[in-house]
Amino acid sequence: MKIIHVDMDQFFAAVEQRDNPELKGKPIAVGHDAERGVVSTASYEARRFGVHSAQSIQLAKRLCPQLIIVEPHFQRYKEVSAQLHEIFHDYTDLIEPISLDEAFLDVTENKRGIELGVDIAREIKQRIRSTTGLTASAGVSYCKFLAKIASDWRKPDGLTVIHPDRALDFIAQLKVEKIWGVGHKTAEKMHRMGVFTGSDLRNTSLTRLTQEFGKMGQVFYNFARGIDDRPVVSEWERKSVSCEQTFETDINENAAVTIQLYHTVLELVRRIEKNDFEGRTLTLKVKFLDFKQITRSITVDHLLRTKDDILPLAKQLMQQVEFHSHPIRLLGLGVSNPGSHPLGGEKASRQQPQWVELELDFAPWPDE
DSSP: OOEEEEEETTHHHHHHHHHOGGGTTSOEEESOOSTTOBOSEEOHHHHTTTOOTTOBHHHHHHHOTTOEEEOOOHHHHHHHHHHHHHHHHTTOSOEEEEETTEEEEEOSSOTTOOSOHHHHHHHHHHHHHHHHSOOEEEEEESSHHHHHHHHHHTOSSOEEEOOGGGHHHHHHTSBGGGSTTOOHHHHHHHHHTTOOBHHHHHTSOHHHHHHHHTHHHHHHHHHTTTOOOOOOOOSOOOOEEEEEEEEEEEEOSHHHHHHHHHHHHHHHHHHHHHHTOOEEEEEEEEEETTSOEEEEEEEEEEEEOSHHHHHHHHHHHHTTOOOSSSOEEEEEEEEEEEOSSOSOHHHHHHOOOEEEEEOOOOOOOOOO
């Protein structure tokens, strides 16, 4: 297998600097400049001050007083993303988009008949620069896990190849934080286990990993050994539709919560219609003032498509949340569990809604 992971450098910020020459060489952050605004992308000039994606705008401005906040222009980013995919399709149709600015490409058999993956990656990088005026970093390896890590290795404008013969040595020296799927809390847990590097992870038994991390334990066990059999999937089926809103001021009054819930339902219905989606599970996400986050979900035996379908269920879910003494910072709703058929005949008609209560360590997915 020859897998390439292409990842644009500081994508949103780079587009803004390209389109506005006055911003070139200056510390900028793309995001909404408000009390609860969040950095979507920071330029490299801003990152030197500690500004990074998913950080609050207010903290970013304290870290970098000269920071320039730029409102995002998502339509423009989508247009550039379309240009990238035109280039990708000149080499392969096995393309798996991860976000607007990154994708996996399986070039094992490619349209140009180029033997080495690194030559394809180099050519793609050059074409991206000449077509868009932007730079990309690329990683090449025999699996998605290593190609993804490789693309981050020499940012910006980097190109890294991880050969199968060198993969285990490469993984051994990795900090566990660099391993795909290891977030902040997972890394802390691994550190408490004495696991700091890929080598440490490889020396941890599968039994221990599954005890500590469930199904992800098997994934970490395989990654530590350079095993990742996931194919590049070019056809993607939408699994859910969701929306969320972070409030300028925390809310804990019944009237305010009801109004915001109603507007969130309307936005969710709009997105369901836009994406021609339908599902049977409604999930409510609530983040409190102290950043603790919970979700509440209910599964029913009919498809959720309209306000009348969703609003009563959303109100039921909200009744399970104590917000009077824990003001709400963020509210979100999502529909999942797609399918064109109900849960199944007479049995389904008697089935009670399935309630699920979860607490998640939520990590946002920025554009890079």
